Amino acid sequence: MESHQKTVLVVDDEESIRESLKMILADRYKILTASSAENALQFLQQNSQDVDVIFSDILMLQMNGIQLLEAIKKSHPNSETIIMTAYPTLDTTLAALKLGASDYILKPFAVDEILEATRRAVERKKTVVRNQEKIRELTTAIQRNYEGTTRALISAINARDQYTGGHSNRVSKMMGRFAKFLNLDPEVSEKLEVISYLHDIGKIGVSQEILNKTEELTPEEYEEVKLHPFIGYKILQPVDFLNDCLDVMLYHQERFDGKGYPAGLKDYEIPLGARMLGIVDAYDAMTSTRPYRKKLTQETAFRELKAEAGSQFDPELVESFIKMVSQVGEPVVAKTA
DSSP: OOOOOEEEEESSHHHHHHHHHHHHHTSSSSSEEEEEEEHHHHHHHHOOOOOEEEEEOOOOSSHHHHHHHHHHHHHHSEEEEEEESSSSOOOHHHHHHHTTTSSESSOOOOOHHHHHHHHHHHHHHHHHHHHHHHHHHHHHHHOOOOHHHHHHHHHHHHOOOHHHHHHHHHHHHHHHHHHHHOOOOOOHOOOOOOOOOOOOTGGSSSOHHHHOOOOOOHHHHHHHHHHHHHHHHHTTTTTTGGGGGGGHHTTTOOOTTTTSSSOOOOOGGGGGHHHHHHHHHHHHHTTTBBBTTEEEEEHHHHHHHHBTTTTOOOHHHHHHHHHHHHHHHOOOOOOOO
């Protein structure tokens, strides 16, 4: 049982929307309302009360929902925010996701959709709070010495999930080789190698039971796994050296056909580094033993990459990657999985 009732703040300039959400959520949560972003911020500044989840419309007079989200994340970073709109655009979706929105809901909404989005936001806050102290410690350490610290972080994850540590090392080396094969700038290649080594660092916020599960994940468990790019993104935001390549980590689970996460980017909306990492990540996963299956041969992995070219992966990069591995070979890295 929870020690106290969770609090939800609804911010919308339409009274009917505020009342609708209040009716839907009042049986399970304590509901507060604000008719504008300015009123919401004033309330948050004047009250020490912890607000767990904030529903906010995007189109409001003066300050809009994205500006409110940005202000909330600065002053109340532990509050989870769900953005609502009747006029969705890719720009507002990406802005909301990058600012840490828990969800993005279209109007008109269904009762079940609101209840489920709120439940997910509450669970996400629990995960974030549970790992907050861990993240603070990691951030301080990274600022002192990012290279030594990142290896320690991967070792920590490896202690929980033995597959991840060896996988990160192999993916990093292969990304460095892939970047050189594509004749990318040496500085860019170095950063891609580092960020690839860290691409699964957010799994430190995923439960060990889920990471080591051999059966198919439940929808709820999969939602927790999908948090790991966000968690990793937050951990590494203070590292100046990596600022211009953090999008590679955030979007490495996107798909070329737009069916990936977290933002549903497609084609060349996905950063080049993220498209490269998606291929390298998948290749190493296929050619490594996992809890639920044996490793595939190189030839079989190549066939799988080709089969998914144009849907999951950038087809031109798949062709280049296969050519690279065939000509240059895989980096010599001791496989631990």
